[in-house]
Amino acid sequence: MSTEEQARKSMAESRHNEQHLQETMLNRAEEKLEQSGSKAIEKEARERLVESRQHDKHVQQSMLTRSEEEILEGES
Numbered sequence: 001m002s003t004e005e006q007a008r009k010s011m012a013e014s015r016h017n018e019q020h021l022q023e024t025m026l027n028r029a030e031e032k033l034e035q036s037g038s039k040a041i042e043k044e045a046r047e048r049l050v051e052s053r054q055h056d057k058h059v060q061q062s063m064l065t066r067s068e069e070e071i072l073e074g075e076s
Contacts, residue, residue: 001009
């Protein structure tokens with residue numbers, strides 16, 4: 001194999017390795033974006049669940065207070 005052929009082969013291998021490295025980096029970046037997106041969605045879902053539970057608790061407390069007031073008014 002001539003020096004020129006070896007140089008071409010070496011350059012081709014180098015380009016191939018560089019392309020593979022770039023693809024790997026891109027795949028990892030995409031995975032991280034997907035994971036961070038999922039985490040953000042999970043966090044928002046947890047926050048909304050907490051808000052919903054707090055709202056339900058407030059509604060129940062309000063209903064209990066109103067019921068107590070109606071009972072006390074009825075006894076008067």
